[in-house]
Amino acid sequence: MSILRSPRMSCSSSDLILITHAHMDHLDVPSLKSLPKTAVVVTCEKCSKIIAPLGFKDVRELKWGETTTVKGLTIRAMGARHWGRRWPPFGEDYGFNSYVLEKNGARTLLACDSAATDLFASVAKSPPDVAIFSIGAYDPWIDNHANPEQVWAMFQQTAPATFFRSPGARSNCRRNRWKSHCND
Numbered sequence: 099m100s101i102l103r104s105p106r107m108s109c110s111s112s113d114l115i116l117i118t119h120a121h122m123d124h125l126d127v128p129s130l131k132s133l134p135k136t137a138v139v140v141t142c143e144k145c146s147k148i149i150a151p152l153g154f155k156d157v158r159e160l161k162w163g164e165t166t167t168v169k170g171l172t173i174r175a176m177g178a179r180h181w182g183r184r185w186p187p188f189g190e191d192y193g194f195n196s197y198v199l200e201k202n203g204a205r206t207l208l209a210c211d212s213a214a215t216d217l218f219a220s221v222a223k224s225p226p227d228v229a230i231f232s233i234g235a236y237d238p239w240i241d242n243h244a245n246p247e248q249v250w251a252m253f254q255q256t257a258p259a260t261f262f263r264s265p266g267a268r269s270n271c272r273r274n275r276w277k278s279h280c281n282d
C-alpha cells in the first residue's frame with residue numbers, strides 16, 4: 099500500500115475534466131476558464147448549465163449508475179453521502195457524483211466529498227488500483243464530510259492498492275476564495 103500526494107501538473111492539454119459536485123471548492127469557474135475547451139467535461143446532474151457557458155463543447159451529465167466513455171476510459175457515476183447546493187444552505191440542488199474510472203483493466207475510484215458511508219464498499223467486488231478521497235473536517239461539517247479516521251475506514255472498505263488524498267476541501271485559503279466568486 100502506498101500514499102500519494104497531489105502533484106503539480108500542467109493543464110495546457112486535457113482530454114477529460116471530472117466534476118463531482120457544484121460546491122465552490124469543487125466547481126471553480128476561474129479554474130475551468132483556464133482549461134482547454136476541447137476537453138470533455140463529465141459532471142453531475144444540473145451542473146452543465148454552469149459549465150457549458152464557459153465554452154466547453156462536450157459536457158456530459160451522469161446520474162448515479164450511468165456510464166460514459168472518453169477515449170477508451172469508461173466513467174461510471176456512483177453516489178456519496180453529501181449534498182449539492184452551490185451556496186449552502188441556499189439555492190438550487192445540484193447533483194453530486196463519485197466516479198469509477200476504468201481502462202485496460204486499471205480502475206480508479208474518485209470519491210465525492212462524503213460523510214461516512216458504506217456506499218464505497220460496493221467497488222470492492224472489483225477493487226480499484228487507486229482510491230481518491232477528500233478529507234473534510236470535524237464538526238460542524240461532519241454530517242456531510244468525513245474526518246480522517248472515517249476516510250481511512252471507507253478506503254479500507256474499497257480494498258484498493260493506493261490511497262490518494264485530494265487537496266483539502268475546507269482549507270482557509272479556499273474558503274477565502276469563495277468571496278471572489280459571488281457572481282458565479
Ligand SMILES: [Zn+2]
Pocket residue numbers: 119121124180211
Ligand atoms: Zn462538497
